[in-house]
Structures are given as C-alpha cells and as structure tokens.
Amino acid sequence: MLEEFARAKVNLTLHITGQRENGYHMLDSLVMFASTGDILSFDHATDLSLRIDGPEARALPVENNSILSAAHNLDSTKGASIRLTKHLPVSSGIGGGSADAAAAYRGLSKLWNLPEPPLSQDFCARISRIGADVPVCVFSRTTRMSGIGERLEFLTHLPMLHAVLVNPRVAVSTQAVFKTVTNKSNPAMGELPSFFSGQASFISWLSQNRNDMQSAAMSLEPAISDTLNAISSSHACQLARMSGSGATCFGIYPDAGAAENAASQISGKHSDWWVQSCTLGA
Numbered sequence: 643m644l645e646e647f648a649r650a651k652v653n654l655t656l657h658i659t660g661q662r663e664n665g666y667h668m669l670d671s672l673v674m675f676a677s678t679g680d681i682l683s684f685d686h687a688t689d690l691s692l693r694i695d696g697p698e699a700r701a702l703p704v705e706n707n708s709i710l711s712a713a714h715n716l717d718s719t720k721g722a723s724i725r726l727t728k729h730l731p732v733s734s735g736i737g738g739g740s741a742d743a744a745a746a747y748r749g750l751s752k753l754w755n756l757p758e759p760p761l762s763q764d765f766c767a768r769i770s771r772i773g774a775d776v777p778v779c780v781f782s783r784t785t786r787m788s789g790i791g792e793r794l795e796f797l798t799h800l801p802m803l804h805a806v807l808v809n810p811r812v813a814v815s816t817q818a819v820f821k822t823v824t825n826k827s828n829p830a831m832g833e834l835p836s837f838f839s840g841q842a843s844f845i846s847w848l849s850q851n852r853n854d855m856q857s858a859a860m861s862l863e864p865a866i867s868d869t870l871n872a873i874s875s876s877h878a879c880q881l882a883r884m885s886g887s888g889a890t891c892f893g894i895y896p897d898a899g900a901a902e903n904a905a906s907q908i909s910g911k912h913s914d915w916w917v918q919s920c921t922l923g924a
C-alpha cells in the first residue's frame with residue numbers, strides 16, 4: 643500500500659488582477675501548505691475505485707470526485723483501489739478537492755510507475771483543467787501562484803508560520819464568490835523582499851497585502867466576519883485573514899504554544915466550528 647498526504651492550501655494573499663475572456667480570473671497569490679490535511683492510500687487493482695471515510699467524509703460523494711478526475715487525466719485505462727480519509731471541510735477555501743486530486747496524481751504516478759509530475763507550462767495547463775488550484779497542490783510547496791493558477795514560482799526563503807485554521811461550518815461556492823467580486827482589476831502583490839529577518843517582518847509584509855475575495859465572501863456569508871473577529875481577538879494573534887474564497891480563515895501566532903492556546907480559546911467559544919492549529923510552510 644502507498645500513502646500520500648494532501649496538505650491544506652492556504653492563500654496568505656490573494657489578489658485579483660484581471661479576468662480572461664473565458665471568465666476565469668487572473669490571480670497573484672502567495673500560497674503556503676499546512677501540516678494538516680487529507681490522507682489518500684492506493685493499492686493495485688484491476689478496476690478504478692474510491693472509498694471515502696474520516697471525520698469530514700459525510701457530504702462528499704464518490705461520483706465526480708476530483709480524485710477520479712485526476713486518475714482519468716493521468717491514465718484512463720489503469721485501475722487502482724483508492725481510499726480517501728477526509729479531514730478538511732469541503733468547499734472551504736483551503737483546496738481540499740484540489741489537494742486530493744494532486745495527491746492522487748502523485749500517488750498514482752508512483753503506483754503505475756509513471757515519471758514524476760514535471761514542473762512545465764504544458765503539465766500545469768493540462769492539470770489546471772481538473773481545477774485551477776491543482777497545479778500548486780501537486781508540488782505542495784510555498785509558491786507565488788499567478789495566471790489562473792497555472793504559473794508557479796517556488797519560494798524557499800520565507801519563514802515558517804504557526805497558524806490556526808478556523809471554518810465556521812458554512813460551505814462557500816468559489817464560483818459564487820468570484821461572481822460577487824466587483825473590482826476585477828486590482829494591483830498585484832507588492833514586491834516580495836528577497837530576505838526577511840524573521841517572522842515579524844514577514845507578517846508585516848503580509849499585512850500590507852490582501853485577499854480580494856474576502857469582502858465579497860463576507861457579503862454572501864456573514865459567519866466569515868464572526869470567524870475573523872474570533873481569530874483577531876484571540877490572544878497573541880498577529881494577522882487574521884480569509885483563505886481562498888472562504889469560509890476558512892487563518893490566524894498567525896508567534897509560536898506553536900500560542901497557536902494551540904488560541905485554537906483552544908476559539909473552539910471553547912465555538913464548539914461547532916472546525917478549528918485546527920498547524921504550521922504553514924514547514
């Protein structure tokens with residue numbers, strides 16, 4: 643049996659800089675991956691099959707699953723028995739479906755003895771048809787992501803962060819949020835310094851950048867404001883922002899202890915929310 647970890651994707655910044663004729667939005671986003679995520683396992687089999695379990699499995703159908711799309715995209719003639727243990731909330735802005743498709747791509751490439759996924763324009767353009775976030779999730783590394791998600795620049799100089807991810811248990815449609823965004827032509831991210839002296843200077847740079855989907859998502863789903871308030875008012879929080887199209891928001895903290903304390907504080911007040919302390923970028 644072979645296992646792959648599908649790490650949650652967090653958009654630390656998400657700037658919408660334009661729109662293509664096909665309706666897709668041009669993005670400029672700093673993406674980091676979390677130490678929390680879904681688990682996929684793969685076994686040899688004649689036919690292709692998927693079973694889903696885990697704490698967040700309930701609403702997720704096998705039909706049209708992004709994992710099966712990735713398998714078909716890779717080689718539609720081969721079989722495998724795949725198990726997904728779902729830990730990430732569905733439709734929550736941390737790319738669960740994309741991370742799962744990407745993990746399937748990596749896992750099946752190994753199971754079927756295919757070459758490792760290459761970092762090429764052709765490859766990224768091809769797999770972005772499964773989902774715009776799939777290319778960045780295949781490599782699962784700290785990345786400046788642009789285009790509609792198919793242009794990837796890996797970054798190796800950014801400090802690791804201690805974070806808490808919070809989802810108020812409302813599913814948000816990515817398409818609906820993009821439709822609600824009024825300004826489709828915002829400035830790109832500010833210049834990314836080639837050196838940060840530590841976490842504080844990185845957070846200071848992050849706070850000067852934005853998530854251009856945040857106010858549109860908040861107008862559709864008021865629970866996002868409650869989530870950001872709960873994170874901002876937690877002890878030692880240095881930055882609170884929404885990831886992707888929401889509703890998951892993240893808080894950044896100075897160390898692992900502060901992140902764990904904040905997670906307990908937030909889940910103590912909101913026992914029905916999904917709250918997870920983690921590291922980003924490590």
Ligand SMILES: C[C@@](CO)(OP(=O)(O)O)[C@H](O)COP(=O)(O)OP(=O)(O)OC[C@H]1O[C@@H](n2ccc(N)nc2=O)[C@H](O)[C@@H]1O
Nearest residue numbers: 665666667735736737773774775790816817820886887888
């Ligand atoms: C917004 C982001 C930011 O990382 O994350 P999530 O909130 O989904 O996690 C992504 O761009 C989402 O990527 P992904 O969820 O894979 O998108 P897709 O399945 O390809 O598209 C979902 C819908 O979003 C819109 N879409 C997506 C990406 C993009 N650059 N422009 C768009 O307009 C399309 O209208 C599409 O109908």
Ligand SMILES: Nc1ncnc2c1ncn2[C@@H]1O[C@H](COP(=O)(O)OP(=O)(O)O)[C@@H](O)[C@H]1O
Nearest residue numbers: 706707708732733734735736737738739740742
């Ligand atoms: N393996 C999967 N995990 C999560 N969602 C999936 C998966 N396969 C298909 N989907 C569908 O993809 C959509 C987006 O889910 P997800 O990737 O979790 O959200 P987001 O793009 O906001 O991070 C949902 O409608 C969900 O039903």
